[in-house]
Amino acid sequence: NAGVTQTPKFQVLKTGQSMTLQCAQDMNHEYMSWYRQDPGMGLRLIHYSVGAGITDQGEVPNGYNVSRSTTEDFPLRLLSAAPSQTSVYFCASSREGANTGELFFGEGSRLTVL
Amino acid sequence: KQEVTQIPAALSVPEGENLVLNCSFTDSAIYNLQWFRQDPGKGLTSLLLIQSSQREQTSGRLNASLDKSSGRSTLYIAASQPGDSATYLCAEFSSNTGKLIFGQGTTLQVKP
Numbered sequence: 001n002a003g004v005t006q007t008p009k010f011q012v013l014k015t016g017q018s019m020t021l022q023c024a025q026d027m028n029h030e031y032m033s034w035y036r037q038d039p040g041m042g043l044r045l046i047h048y049s050v051g052a053g054i055t056d057q058g059e060v061p062n063g064y065n066v067s068r069s070t071t072e073d074f075p076l077r078l079l080s081a082a083p084s085q086t087s088v089y090f091c092a093s094s095r096e097g098a099n100t101g102e103l104f105f106g107e108g109s110r111l112t113v114l
Numbered sequence: 115k116q117e118v119t120q121i122p123a124a125l126s127v128p129e130g131e132n133l134v135l136n137c138s139f140t141d142s143a144i145y146n147l148q149w150f151r152q153d154p155g156k157g158l159t160s161l162l163l164i165q166s167s168q169r170e171q172t173s174g175r176l177n178a179s180l181d182k183s184s185g186r187s188t189l190y191i192a193a194s195q196p197g198d199s200a201t202y203l204c205a206e207f208s209s210n211t212g213k214l215i216f217g218q219g220t221t222l223q224v225k226p
Binding site for chain 2: 044058059090103104106107
């Protein structure tokens with residue numbers, strides 16, 4: 001059972017480039033979310049989804065887009081990367097929601113924007 | 115504003131010692147509180163989840179308590195081992211905001 005899989009693990013971008021961070025889970029979880037982790041800031045919620053076709057904003061959504069066309073996948077898109085988006089990004093899923101049960105995390109995607 | 119604080123930021127203990135990690139939260143409308151472990155370069159692993167109606171949860175050598183009146187949770191680790199070395203994060207889910215807010219973590223080093 002793979003759990004939550006994130007790709008790529010490492011990425012370097014130039015300012016203004018676009019890219020997509022992929023997240024897939026094989027646990028049939030309805031809830032999926034993206035966090036960024038920065039030194040001194042902890043983990044902050046970017047976007048989340050409570051099911052296929054449904055997405056909503058978290059604490060720091062600006063500069064990021066998401067979509068949820070299937071239960072399994074929840075990609076995070078950076079349309080025009082900025083140095084402030086240098087961070088470690090984590091995808092997490094839960095059977096029902098962040099309030100009801102255990103969150104399962106991927107191993108992270110480390111992004112550097114030059 | 116919903117805030118979660120973990121003190122100390124870092125802790126170093128000799129192997130075998132019992133220890134307590136602290137987590138404070140400001141939101142009185144807590145729904146649940148979770149404790150996670152994060153190893154360097156890895157994602158977070160859920161350790162314990164305490165619902166607001168519960169006072170504590172136990173898993174092996176780990177025991178987490180919740181005191182809503184004081185806005186505090188503690189993670190007790192018994193007979194610490196070098197393999198326990200990691201960063202431990204707590205996170206509060208608020209009924210008011212509908213958000214899961216993380217503390218910044220306590221980095222634990224257990225020396226052989």
